[in-house]
Amino acid sequence: MFQAGDIVRELHGTGSGTVTRILPGNRVAVLMDGWEMDYALAELVLVNRVAPNKATELPSAPESLGLSEELCLGFSQAPNSEHCDLFVFNNTANSVFIHLLIQPGTPDGRSVFRDLIKPAEKKRIHNFLPPVQGTGEAWCFQVVVLSNGKEEAIPPFQITKRFRPKDYNKYNLPGGEVLWYAMLEPPVIAPVSEQPPQELVTLRPSQVVDLHHDQIIDAATLAIMREEDILRQQVEHFKQQLDRAVVAGMDQITFIHGIGNGTLQQRILDFIHENPYQPTSLTAQPANERIYGQGAVVILIG
Template sequence: MKYKLGDFVRFVDERREGYVTRIFDETMIGVTGDDDFEIPVLASKVTTVHGHQSAGQAGSGKSGSVVIPAAEFVSKGIWLGVVSDAKAASVVHFHLVNDTSYQLLATLKTEKQQFKGEYIGIIAPKSSAVIYSAQLADIQLWPKFNLQVLYYTAQDMAPEAPLIFSEKFKAKDFSGAKKNVPVINQQGWLMRIDEPEIVLDAQKLKESFFKPAAEKQQVVDKPTSEVDLHIEKLRDDYQFIGSAEIQRIQLDHFKKALDAAIVHQLPEITFIHGAGNGILRHELHKQLGKHPKVQTFLDARKEKFGYGATKVLLK
């Protein structure tokens, strides 16, 4: 297969172009155009648009042999940054980010009934390389990653042990908020694969066991006056979550925000739950109706939210 996810291609027999967003097999691919509609097409019926480079293919550093003072030599900082393609948002690229002062020799083999070589290359210090691309919606079909890394420097440094990373990714691995990926400076999901050794301070650990209960209490943040319970506002991975789990997450967020409002003695708080099928609204009203700290509740600003928000007056 000469095409990769994120490649920009043009149809041979018709005036249409777009990005490769799916690879079915060696002969068939899926191409998504400006209308966001994916079209299955034979790989032989499209051609690469020369001079065009997708976000996932762009290089980000050159190899070099600059001598770094020992005090400034960085030995830790290898990440996997999973970044959406700038043009084909349904496609994500796995960037192996080298934020160290070493050159890295990296290999990636995927495992799914059989092993497949995906990437081999040298990644210069403070640079990155795209080692794999995939459809985010097909995460349950992704193979297991087997990544191996060797460290190299010509300088007088003790050799690092080879790094071996083996992982079968799940939807929960992408449930957190996106962060800035080092070196490439793009937003994405970030995973550290050379975790630094944890050094325990025995004295501090001992002191923590004997802290008074008052010191151990967690600080409750003051909530905003309007709390949006739409799942896309609460989780980045909402497209992978079932309806029952979505409702559980929304109700947990509702309870925490209501408790925080009571702790901070707010006179009122508004929950934006949407109209939808009314299930979440009904559940909120049921819990509010029996809460001892709730004075009353009513539909909030119908001209703005319709029946999609509830204002809660607290005692």
């Protein structure tokens, strides 16, 4: 029998994901590539059983970490251990729903954590393979802000943090364990609406796809590829991900195209203008500049 948090994969397929809920009738909900899907138990095999939550065992964050006002993500690695533990510190005044995706939008992308964290709560998730320094492996944190236990009518707040040593601070814990941690910008809290809050289910999934070439092409191939072919693969990846979003009935999808000579951005805008999905409408608008700078576009799917 599976439990929430278990990593599973399809028995007769290649998909893998995290069990989010146990459903009636020997079925489970599995979060796979950002989508929650319904599976019969017989269709899945267990890959990794997540250890029970031991949040209470987590030592308080030392004051020197400066975690007093932030939402903080970190991971620790014991000496001589291949695996690491993930920490989530919520020192904001709001409950936050955190969804952790590793390498989103890539064939190796996987969802590893999805849970509610209350104010002043700390969680420790055991037994992760750590990101490899310098590889630019993307850890994408999808955060939904909750207030008074009800979801605000704001879209999910998403942050992508790549693991680069300069982005993370290092802290030596007792016993030789090393904690790497990074602050996430505090989520923007929308003013409390006078209208009744929207139901949780009305928030449809959204997705952020990083189109940077190092996110979709392996390093060895990238080193010998022609610039034209790199651009072609980026455009193909964009079309595939947009197609999935349209078919799945998503409201919007964000593409990080970066800031270069503007060719990729122009190809995206040209495709949106042509819109092969009519009568479904596609509208491009700049993504949140505070998060992505000028290097991303949100496609609204109508």
